Amino acid sequence: MKKLIRCGQFFSGKDETVQENMAVIIDKNKIIEVCPYNQLPTFDGEIIDLSNQFVMPGLIDAHVHINMNGEADMMNLLSHTTIGELTLLSMNHAQKDLMAGFTTLRDEGAYGFSDVSLKNAINSGLVVGPRLLVSGMSISSTGGHGDNHLTPYMTGGSFSTIVNSPSEARKAARYTFKYGADQIKLMATGGVISFGDEPGAPELSFEEMKAALDIANSRGKLSSAHAHGAEGIKLAIRAGITSIEHGMMIDEEGIDMLAEYGVYLIPTIIAAYRIVEFGAQSGIPAWAVEKASRCLENHGTNLKKMIKKGVKIGFGSDAATPYNKHGEQGFEFELMTRYGFTPVQTLLCATKVNSELLKMNDKIGSIEVGKLADIVAFDKSPLLDIKVMTDCRFVMKDGVVYKH
Numbered sequence: 001m002k003k004l005i006r007c008g009q010f011f012s013g014k015d016e017t018v019q020e021n022m023a024v025i026i027d028k029n030k031i032i033e034v035c036p037y038n039q040l041p042t043f044d045g046e047i048i049d050l051s052n053q054f055v056m057p058g059l060i061d062a063h064v065h066i067n068m069n070g071e072a073d074m075m076n077l078l079s080h081t082t083i084g085e086l087t088l089l090s091m092n093h094a095q096k097d098l099m100a101g102f103t104t105l106r107d108e109g110a111y112g113f114s115d116v117s118l119k120n121a122i123n124s125g126l127v128v129g130p131r132l133l134v135s136g137m138s139i140s141s142t143g144g145h146g147d148n149h150l151t152p153y154m155t156g157g158s159f160s161t162i163v164n165s166p167s168e169a170r171k172a173a174r175y176t177f178k179y180g181a182d183q184i185k186l187m188a189t190g191g192v193i194s195f196g197d198e199p200g201a202p203e204l205s206f207e208e209m210k211a212a213l214d215i216a217n218s219r220g221k222l223s224s225a226h227a228h229g230a231e232g233i234k235l236a237i238r239a240g241i242t243s244i245e246h247g248m249m250i251d252e253e254g255i256d257m258l259a260e261y262g263v264y265l266i267p268t269i270i271a272a273y274r275i276v277e278f279g280a281q282s283g284i285p286a287w288a289v290e291k292a293s294r295c296l297e298n299h300g301t302n303l304k305k306m307i308k309k310g311v312k313i314g315f316g317s318d319a320a321t322p323y324n325k326h327g328e329q330g331f332e333f334e335l336m337t338r339y340g341f342t343p344v345q346t347l348l349c350a351t352k353v354n355s356e357l358l359k360m361n362d363k364i365g366s367i368e369v370g371k372l373a374d375i376v377a378f379d380k381s382p383l384l385d386i387k388v389m390t391d392c393r394f395v396m397k398d399g400v401v402y403k404h
Contacts, residue, residue, distance in 0.1 A: 192272060243265065
C-alpha cells in the first residue's frame with residue numbers, strides 16, 4: 001500500500017528552503033511524488049498526518065562507534081567483553097540512534113569486525129536498525145590512538161590493526177576491505193581518550209597513510225582520519241583522505257588545504273565537550289579531561305574560519321565517547337550553532353553534506369522523487385529552536401515507520 005505524508009513544515013534538504021503544507025507520496029521504500037497538499041488528486045492508501053510537524057530527511061551521523069555507549073572508561077569495556085556481546089550491544093546502540101532520527105550511520109571503528117556483522121544482519125532483515133557504513137578495524141601505529149596500553153605481554157590493538165610501515169599499512173587496508181568494511185579509518189594523530197599519547201602529534205607517517213589510501217582510492221572506497229593535530233591533518237590530506245575527523249588543533253594552512261582539496265571535516269564538538277563537562281569527578285581520567293580542554297580551546301574559532309572559506313563540513317557526534325550516548329547526539333546541533341553555524345546549516349550538514357560525503361546523495365540526504373523514503377519529524381521548527389533536535393517524534397526508514 002502506498003503511503004502519503006502530510007507535512008506541516010517541509011524541509012527537503014536540497015537547500016535552505018522551508019515550505020508549508022506539502023505532501024510526500026511513498027511506494028514501498030521510495031518517494032514517488034512531492035507536491036503541495038492542496039494539489040493532490042484523490043489518494044488511495046495510508047495517510048500519515050504530520051501537519052503539525054517539521055518534516056525533513058532522515059539524519060546522517062557520519063561518526064559513531066556502535067560498540068560502546070558513553071562509558072567513562074571505554075577501554076575497560078573492550079577489554080572484558082566478547083565480540084558476540086559487543087555485536088548485541090551494538091544493535092541496541094544503533095537502534096537508539098534510529099529512534100533519535102538517525103536513519104544512516106557511519107561507524108568509525110569497531111572491535112573484531114562486529115560492525116560488519118551488525119550491518120549484514122540489518123541488511124538481511126534479521127534485525128532492525130539504521131543503514132550502516134562501517135570501518136571494521138581501524139588502522140593505527142604501535143602506541144597510537146588505536147593501540148591498547150595493557151601489559152607488554154598483551155599485544156595488538158583494542159579495535160585497530162597495528163602497522164609500522166607502508167607495507168603493513170597496505171596489508172591492513174586490504175585485510176579491512178576483505179572482511180566487509182566500506183571504508184578505512186586511519187589514526188593519524190594521538191587522541192583524547194587514549195592513554196600516553198598526544199593529540200597534536202602525528203602517529204602515522206605520510207608514506208604509511210598513502211599506502212593504505214592508495215588501496216581505498218583505487219577501489220573507489222571512502223576513508224577517514226582521526227586527526228587532531230595540524231601536521232597529521234595535513235599529512236592525511238596530502239595522502240588522499242576523504243574526511244578529517246575532529247580537526248580540533250588545525251592551523252591556517254590546514255584549513256586552506258581542506259578547502260583546496262575538497263576534503264570533508266567532521267567536527268564532533270560534543271565528544272570533547274562532554275568530557276570537559278563531566279570532568280574527572282565522574283570517573284573520566286584526569287589526563288583525558290585535560291587533553292579535551294586543549295582540543296576545544298580553538299575549535300570554535302577554527303570552525304568559523306572554515307565556514308567562511310567554504311570547507312565542506314558534515315555532522316558527526318562520535319557517539320560512544322564518555323557520557324556521549326547513542327540516541328542523545330542531537331545535542332551536537334545546538335553545539336554547532338554555538339560554534340558559528342546557523343540552524344539551517346546544521347541540518348544541511350546532517351543531510352545533504354553527509355550524503356555527498358558518503359557518496360549516497362543519489363539515494364539519501366533529501367526528500368526528492370526517486371530517493372529512499374528516509375523521513376523524520378519534530379514537534380517544532382529547529383530553525384526557531386535548535387534544541388528540538390534532541391526529541392525526534394517520527395522516524396521512517398526505507399518507507400517503514402519505526403516511530404510515530
